Amino acid sequence: MPIVLGTLLAIISIAVIAYPFLGSQRYRLVSESFVTREKLRAERLRIYRKISDIEADYELGDLTEADYQQQRDQLRISAAEILKQESDSITIDSRRDEDLEKEISRLREQTTHSPRGRDNL
Amino acid sequence: MAELGFMALLLGFALSAYSAVGAIVGERKGKAELVVSARRALYMTTLTVTVASVALIYAFVQNDLSIAYVANHSNTLMDRAFVWVAFYAGNEGSLLYILLTLSIISALAIWFAPKRLARSMPWTIAILAINQLFYFGVLTFVASPFELLDTVPVDGRGINPLLTHPGMFSHPPLLMGGLIAITIPFAFVSGALIAGSYGDDWIDVARVSAILGWGVLGAGMLLGAWWAYTILGWGGYWAWDPIENVALMPWLVMTAFIHSIMVQKRRGMFRMWNVALLNTGFVLAQLGMFINRGGPVVSVHSFAASALGVIFLTFMLASLVFAFALFLWRMPQLKSDRAMESFMSREASFLVNNFLFLAVMAVTLWGVLFPLFSDLARDVSVSVSAPYFDRVNGPVLLGIVVMMGIGPLLPWRKASARSLKQWFIWPTVIGVITITVLVALGVQRPVAIFAFGVVAFVATSILEEWWRGTAARYHAGDNWAIAWWRLVNGNRPRHGGYIVHISILMLGLGIIGTNFYQQRTDGALALGESLVIDNYRIEYVANGDSSRPDRIAKWAEMTVYSIDPDDYSQEIQLSNAQGSSGFTLRDSQTRPNDELIDRIETWHGFYLDFNMASVRSGIRSTPVEDLYVIPRDFLSDGRISLAVSINPLAWWLWASGPFFIIGTMVAVWPQVAVERKPARKERLGSSEGES
Numbered sequence: 001m002p003i004v005l006g007t008l009l010a011i012i013s014i015a016v017i018a019y020p021f022l023g024s025q026r027y028r029l030v031s032e033s034f035v036t037r038e039k040l041r042a043e044r045l046r047i048y049r050k051i052s053d054i055e056a057d058y059e060l061g062d063l064t065e066a067d068y069q070q071q072r073d074q075l076r077i078s079a080a081e082i083l084k085q086e087s088d089s090i091t092i093d094s095r096r097d098e099d100l101e102k103e104i105s106r107l108r109e110q111t112t113h114s115p116r117g118r119d120n121l
Numbered sequence: 122m123a124e125l126g127f128m129a130l131l132l133g134f135a136l137s138a139y140s141a142v143g144a145i146v147g148e149r150k151g152k153a154e155l156v157v158s159a160r161r162a163l164y165m166t167t168l169t170v171t172v173a174s175v176a177l178i179y180a181f182v183q184n185d186l187s188i189a190y191v192a193n194h195s196n197t198l199m200d201r202a203f204v205w206v207a208f209y210a211g212n213e214g215s216l217l218y219i220l221l222t223l224s225i226i227s228a229l230a231i232w233f234a235p236k237r238l239a240r241s242m243p244w245t246i247a248i249l250a251i252n253q254l255f256y257f258g259v260l261t262f263v264a265s266p267f268e269l270l271d272t273v274p275v276d277g278r279g280i281n282p283l284l285t286h287p288g289m290f291s292h293p294p295l296l297m298g299g300l301i302a303i304t305i306p307f308a309f310v311s312g313a314l315i316a317g318s319y320g321d322d323w324i325d326v327a328r329v330s331a332i333l334g335w336g337v338l339g340a341g342m343l344l345g346a347w348w349a350y351t352i353l354g355w356g357g358y359w360a361w362d363p364i365e366n367v368a369l370m371p372w373l374v375m376t377a378f379i380h381s382i383m384v385q386k387r388r389g390m391f392r393m394w395n396v397a398l399l400n401t402g403f404v405l406a407q408l409g410m411f412i413n414r415g416g417p418v419v420s421v422h423s424f425a426a427s428a429l430g431v432i433f434l435t436f437m438l439a440s441l442v443f444a445f446a447l448f449l450w451r452m453p454q455l456k457s458d459r460a461m462e463s464f465m466s467r468e469a470s471f472l473v474n475n476f477l478f479l480a481v482m483a484v485t486l487w488g489v490l491f492p493l494f495s496d497l498a499r500d501v502s503v504s505v506s507a508p509y510f511d512r513v514n515g516p517v518l519l520g521i522v523v524m525m526g527i528g529p530l531l532p533w534r535k536a537s538a539r540s541l542k543q544w545f546i547w548p549t550v551i552g553v554i555t556i557t558v559l560v561a562l563g564v565q566r567p568v569a570i571f572a573f574g575v576v577a578f579v580a581t582s583i584l585e586e587w588w589r590g591t592a593a594r595y596h597a598g599d600n601w602a603i604a605w606w607r608l609v610n611g612n613r614p615r616h617g618g619y620i621v622h623i624s625i626l627m628l629g630l631g632i633i634g635t636n637f638y639q640q641r642t643d644g645a646l647a648l649g650e651s652l653v654i655d656n657y658r659i660e661y662v663a664n665g666d667s668s669r670p671d672r673i674a675k676w677a678e679m680t681v682y683s684i685d686p687d688d689y690s691q692e693i694q695l696s697n698a699q700g701s702s703g704f705t706l707r708d709s710q711t712r713p714n715d716e717l718i719d720r721i722e723t724w725h726g727f728y729l730d731f732n733m734a735s736v737r738s739g740i741r742s743t744p745v746e747d748l749y750v751i752p753r754d755f756l757s758d759g760r761i762s763l764a765v766s767i768n769p770l771a772w773w774l775w776a777s778g779p780f781f782i783i784g785t786m787v788a789v790w791p792q793v794a795v796e797r798k799p800a801r802k803e804r805l806g807s808s809e810g811e812s
Contacts, residue, residue, distance in 0.1 A: 002122055002123075005172075006124065006125050006128030007128075009129060010132050012165075013132055013136060013169065016162075016164075016165055017136070017158045017159075027154050027156075035236075035237060038235070038236045038237035039237045039320070042322065046321070046324075052612070053387065053612060060586065061540070061544075062532040062540075063532060064540075067534070
């Protein structure tokens with residue numbers, strides 16, 4: 001019985017790790033633009049958090065009015081810049097997507113087979 | 122079951138090797154399928170090590186004495202409840218437990234890793250897989266818990282009697298889990314550095330995983346202290362034992378890290394310093410494994426007979442070289458965004474606190490390693506004991522507590538003279554008042570009095586901050602409770618940290634009380650006789666036998682009376698003249714003001730196979746002091762030999778535990794309220810469908 005269970009465990013393990021090569025799903029490494037957007041998003045959230053923190057510091061009296069205004073304005077400017085970068089990134093990606101869609105449509109006309117899905121890392 | 126366990130470990134070894142190689146090759150060659158497969162292999166190692174662990178536990182439950190590990194760590198008399206303890210009671214089982222923990226937390230960390238770290242994930246997977254590969258290799262080829270005996274014994278040796286204690290259900294798992302958990306932030310940060318991610322992408326995941334591991338390790342050490350206090354029979358809770366020290370050192374470094382990472386998060390500073398701290402913490406955790414397994418130092422905790430020392434030493438040195446080579450390689454890219462503006466700032470106070478933590482770590486490391494160096498260099502065996510650590514570390518630890526009060530009062534960037542006066546006035550006044558009152562009350566020991574003043578200073582600084590924040594919200598319309606809750610909820614890392622600081626102050630009270638004001642006495646009592654110490658009379662009233670085939674054991678019951686010292690003035694005078702803290706009364710006649718306040722039971726057992734005694738101390742615990750009765754032995758003439766102590770403020774040591782855990786949880790709890798709204802907006806932008 002233990003040998004059977006051990007063999008079963010080995011078969012399951014091999015099946016799980018072999019599936020990405022044998023299954024119908026196709027995988028690709030995440031794009032640079034996706035990672036960039038995720039990083040921008042995280043940075044923006046960190047700035048929101050910092051704004052919240054300095055507001056708390058100001059309420060507690062840890063910051064003077066002048067310091068609070070200066071830091072808050074700086075952070076708001078940074079957040080706005082990041083929002084702009086995010087927006088630009090999406091616009092560029094949308095354009096690239098349109099080009100890709102056109103290319104895919106062209107290829108579809110040439111072939112009947114196409115990948116059914118995708119996964120990301 | 123042995124075959125299944127061995128097969129599962131062998132399979133796990135192959136899977137983790139595949140995962141490490143697959144992740145690296147997949148990343149370098151741009152083969153996405155290979156990286157996905159490597160990640161899945163890492164998940165599967167969790168299944169294989171779980172199967173191996175279940176197989177071993179099942180073998181214990183079934184008393185499968187054909188397995189050497191089961192035969193060495195259990196017997197048919199063992200209470201079945203201790204099967205879980207027996208699982209990690211020995212070297213091989215504890216390594217399996219460590220691997221089980223590592224595989225589970227690795228899988229969780231990879232599963233929940235933020236997508237912005239996608240580029241570095243293959244490297245993180247590879248580092249985690251290599252760590253697992255090491256443990257799988259040791260368990261499969263060097264120290265297998267599934268090794269079979271040629272001859273099956275009639276019964277097993279039994280579990281180590283010192284481990285049959287409730288604390289053992291949680292102390293070793295938490296301690297080992299906390300040490301191995303440092304691997305997670307290390308893997309994320311190292312992975313990010315290899316992938317060329319030098320920014321702050323890894324801050325949140327490193328901070329949260331580091332705090333969780335740190336909290337688990339801290340809770341494990343506290344539970345270990347409680348175990349020592351109640352079972353080791355020496356009346357203490359921390360002995361600067363080498364194995365205690367090797368758990369303390371990474372905890373100290375990680376404490377420094379979780380403070381300075383906040384400076385990086387808030388001010389974009391200390392990147393280089395934080396990576397160096399994390400590397401140091403990881404390498405010290407490996408040092409702990411080496412010292413525990415290698416047996417270069419003798420300890421009540423260590424697996425000293427183990428021959429694994431060279432293997433663990435090699436892995437530790439490899440970890441050291443890898444971590445700091447990577448650090449040196451990426452160091453130029455890890456510069457701070459800005460320089461420190463003033464030494465009177467919160468970031469500067471965090472840096473000072475970091476140095477103090479590292480100083481305690483260095484002193485402790487020297488104390489641990491010096492006997493080894495002495496042995497190697499001069500062939501002279503020496504031991505470094507508690508007085509060295511107390512004398513050198515004591516003042517530095519007090520300095521850390523002082524900084525715990527100063528740091529939060531200082532603002533980021535720089536403090537003005539006005540703000541310094543404003544925020545320091547009350548804590549300083551309360552600290553000075555505390556010292557003055559204690560002196561006026563005739564309390565002895567200047568160092569301890571100063572330490573109490575420091576505790577009052579820090580406590581006031583925390584309470585003052587809570588008061589200011591709560592009052593501001595109260596005046597904005599909240600009731601007091603909601604105002605305080607919103608204050609804490611608004612910045613959980615900060616206020617969770619304050620709750621942890623309160624737990625450290627409670628711990629500090631216990632340490633000061635027990636170290637400076639403990640009273641001890643010894644005596645041998647026949648039934649009906651009493652021992653008097655301080656304001657207590659302890660009368661020996663009953664005993665009984667609780668022997669079992671594997672042990673000779675007896676219990677003793679005592680009644681505890683509160684006394685008026687005037688009723689015993691003659692005996693006390695005599696005792697003081699002899700320089701003793703207590704005395705024995707042959708008659709137990711109740712004096713006029715004696716008042717029965719408690720009954721306590723003690724237990725003493727001698728385990729024949731282990732040639733080892735084990736005790737359960739009788740403890741009457743109150744927030745003011747513990748009455749602590751250790752049954753040294755039951756003498757052949759029918760008397761019981763006792764060591765009795767008064768441990769002032771010891772109750773606060775254990776009361777600090779829940780505060781420590783709650784504070785840690787508050788500090789790492791996600792800040793949903795702030796992030797949810799932007800996250801929803803963000804989803805609109807993720808049209809690529811890559812999430």
